[in-house]
Structure formats: C-alpha cells, structure tokens
Ligand SMILES: Nc1ncnc2c1ncn2[C@@H]1O[C@H](COP(=O)(O)OP(=O)(O)O)[C@@H](O)[C@H]1O
C-alpha cells in the first residue's frame with residue numbers, strides 16, 4: 029500500500045521545506061521507495077532535492093496536444109502526430125515515466141505549469157491516472173502543493189493519508205490554515221488525517237494568544253519548527269536542503285512529527 033503525504037499552506041510558509049525534510053526522513057529511515065511530486069510550478073522542489081529536471085508533466089501535455097493538432101492540420105499526411113497505433117494514454121504514460129527524475133533515495137515528478145485556459149479535461153484525466161499508476165509502485169508519495177487547496181484534487185485521484193498544513197506563527201497564518209483545513213471536506217478526494225504545523229517559531233514557548241488560536245482550530249497541532257539560520261545558509265548557496273545535517277533543528281522537528289504519525 030502507498031502512503032500519501034501532502035503538504036499544503038499559503039505561500040512562503042515552508043511547504044517545500046517541510047516536504048524536503050519529510051523526504052529526507054523517509055529516505056533515512058529506509059521505509060521503502062519514495063516518490064516526490066512537485067505540484068507547485070514555482071517551487072523548484074528538484075533543486076531542494078538535488079535532482080535534475082528534464083521535463084515537466086505540463087510540458088508533456090502541451091507537447092502532445094500540439095503534436096495531435098499538427099497531425100490534424102497536416103491534411104491527412106502522417107506528419108507530426110503520435111506514432112502509429114499509439115493512443116494518447118500510452119503516449120502520456122511513456123513520456124511521464126521517461127520524465128521521472130531518479131535519485132538514489134527518491135524519484136521526482138514535476139507537474140509544471142497548470143492547465144491552460146482551453147479544456148484539456150480528457151488529457152488531464154488520463155494524466156491523473158498515469159501518475160496514480162506510477163505512484164502505486166512506491167511505498168510513500170510526498171506531494172508539495174501550490175498555495176491553497178483547490179489544486180490538490182485536480183492532480184490526483186488517490187486518497188491522502190496525511191495532509192500537513194503549514195502555517196507561519198501569526199494569527200493571520202492560523203486563520204489561513206483554518207480555511208485550508210475547511211476545504212478538505214469539499215474536495216473529491218478522501219483526506220484521512222489533517223494536521224497543523226507551525227513553522228518559524230521564534231525561540232521559546234508558543235505565545236499564549238497564538239496557542240489559543242491553534243486550540244480553536246479543528247485540526248490538531250502536530251508540532252512546531254523553530255526559525256533557524258542554517259537553512260538560510262543553504263538557500264544562499266542553493267545547496268539541496270536534503271543535504272542538511274541530521275542535527276539541524278528543522279530536520280529534527282519534522283522527523284519527530286513523522287515518527288508520531290507513521
Ligand atoms: N524554519 C525556518 N527557519 C528559517 N527559514 C525558513 C524556515 N522554514 C522555511 N524557511 C525559509 O522560508 C522560505 C520559504 O520556504 P518554502 O519552504 O519555500 O515555502 P513554501 O514552499 O511554502 O512557499 C525559504 O527561503 C526557506 O528557506
């Protein structure tokens with residue numbers, strides 16, 4: 029069985045950082061094959077994981093659609109188009125599998141840019157099934173999402189076992205996290221557990237006013253992550269975050285949270 033962990037939250041709160049540290053934890057604890065899905069066109073999860081990216085799913089979709097269009101407009105000639113006898117579904121399956129970035133400890137699929145304004149429903153339906161078929165071969169799938177929640181169900185048909193909602197340590201952040209948590213019941217995918225993670229907490233105890241707001245949410249607080257400078261050093265140089273020391277407070281905090289829920 030595949031366990032899917034999805035990371036959500038508003039922009040800049042630390043979703044990609046949490047996803048990277050979760051992947052590091054899963055890899056280190058040798059729990060089985062891991063697939064990372066970068067579902068945020070602007071997150072560059074591959075850099076954080078130290079993997080090269082060849083093609084995104086969005087590029088594969090656009091390329092296939094333009095090939096199909098070419099073959100239709102090429103006046104019956106067998107120019108462009110998909111190879112003879114290959115269905116769109118087979119083509120997408122082959123291309124997405126070839127686009128997989130393979131690391132030593134984990135693999136990565138990047139979704140790339142979202143659907144354009146045209147209706148690509150059939151293609152996207154095929155793509156969802158293709159990606160879910162690939163994901164089935166992994167023990168763990170970690171999805172780094174775009175800000176907000178509405179994209180999650182367009183990307184996958186699979187159940188999410190653990191939704192990690194990341195917030196900054198502010199009242200406004202907690203309100204936004206609560207709103208995201210509320211969305212989870214409106215999606216057409218099943219989310220089994222949802223948790224709140226507060227990131228970048230300044231040293232010391234959680235301020236009582238913040239604690240009160242957290243207690244009022246209907247998602248439990250899984251843990252807090254301290255504000256640290258070692259992560260900033262990595263970001264300055266662009267070194268992959270997964271290469272951070274195991275004793276880094278950010279890694280330690282996230283490892284302890286996953287230990288609790290897995
Ligand atoms: N605990 C932390 N301490 C210090 N900086 C952090 C921490 N968590 C995240 N950051 C920094 O905040 C920025 C946004 O983090 P990121 O994970 O990219 O957010 P998101 O994916 O939600 O947009 C990054 O520059 C990251 O290095």
Ligand SMILES: [Mg+2]
Nearest residue numbers: 043044068071
């Ligand atoms: Mg991100």
